[in-house]
Amino acid sequence: MKSRLFVLVFALCWMHSMTFAQDLNWAQVQKEQQHFVAAKFGADYATVLGLSYGYRLPGKNLSFVSAELSSPFGRDLLDDWKLRLAYQLRVWQGGKLGLSLKPGLILRKYDSNIAKVLNVGIDLNTALGYYRPKWFIAAEAGVDHSLASKLKQGSLKENYPGIYEGWIGSTGGNFKFGGHLGYSFGTQLASLRLGKVYAQNFRDNPTLPFYFELTLLKIW
């Protein structure tokens, strides 16, 4: 029930805002630019590498749809990954200040000898920043909520043969609070994102309780 309420609130926020985004320096984007690609390195529960592509949507508000794929380091490449389909939009602009929203749908896969987990979730990120053509600084907050997961047990099944395999409901979510700095040069943008991660109950927080992301982005 809590989960249902949470997502309803999430969805209503989504509808009644008009999205904005964090990947870009809004003040850098030119009228004719339609696409961006970005490479990322950072810490997102583990050390990760990522790639993303964004496509600009026509309309009065500056907005992009994007697909982002990231995967943690380690011996087994792409055994674990996160795919996020997002819509990012500047909702409000007042002088050089801008407010943006980025709702997304997340698909995650985790694979180890313990278990395989396929997870579906949603997230919503927001940023309030000061944007200049050459640089920007923004404060950001985000929420990520797991909706459902499909489990296939590995070694846990040897320990507990009766263990359940199949779809389970929500296993929680988390909040992120931090900042985002960017420097633009030509059609490129280098940015750093840094912040804290909390579990949704602010108690059972992750082992790696912070996130950071170094991004190199090109827009054309």
Next chain:
Amino acid sequence: MTRSLFFGHPQGMPLLLLFVIALVAFSCDLEDPSTPGLLVPRTVDQDPTLPSLAINGTLLHVETYGKPSDPLLVLIHGGPGGDYRSLIPAKAMAPEGFFVIFYDQRGTGLSQRVSRSQFEGADAIQLMIDDLDQLIGHFKKSPSQKVFLMGHSWGAMLATAYLNQNPQAISGAVLAEPGGFTWTQTTEYLSRSNKIKLFSEALNDAVYPEQIFSGRAEHEILDYKASFFASFENAPGNTIGNAGPYPFWRNGAVVFNALIDNAERRGLDFTTHLKEFKPKVLFLYSELNRAYQLPWAQQVSSPYAQAQLEEIKGCGHEMFHFAWPGIMEKSLSYLNALK
């Protein structure tokens, strides 16, 4: 055009909202991960077919082997938050003339789950010492019946905490790789044994699922989630020399986190009266645990009046599961001399 599908179309947002609500409705009809028995085994209070004993206000998972009149040998598992499943080979001590007692400590394994608050007070470890004391009291048939302790890792620390308070009550102890007997010592060992490699598969196997299992406080979910984290110590190339996973019933996540937090806040010192325990202890360390080795075994065991140090060959920290014959040989020789 993409925009017209969702965002440009007047009904785009309601369509998206419907999509999200459909996802939510789908997720609400699914199995609740906190359902007892779904992702981790049922505990003694949930499954009456499991062997149990009511001790010190809680229900413990307890099994015994052998003749009740024989000298008691109490197996104390590691963790904190582990269980005795990987120690089961020690039941082979029963035909050798010992009454072997296994128990899952308070709130761990198949013992009844308890509230985190029980492990947050100044008396948290005392509670576990009292549990052990009452367990021994329950099985001890006469004042002359000898009692021996056999502890592994945290269990060897707990055995030492018990001996520190009750030096006259125990006739001998087998201690296998206790991390340390003070908190300073323990943290020093943990920093070596859990050495983190930031870009390793072992690390992401342990922590990457924390974005999926996050912030639901039901113990069943926390215990299941802890299974991923616990895999770190058994991953290929691990520092403590484990050849792979070892069997367990469940990881007692709440007990583990609460007791570690408690020790960080209050510290611990199990050595204050240890010299009063006069019998020799058998102190075991494993050949392949690179974080332990002889110098550390000598340092940790030094508060005891007498300690016989023995290396168990061909295994790492989980020696009861991977190298029981070596432990049994050395333990029998030691225990028979004290019996």
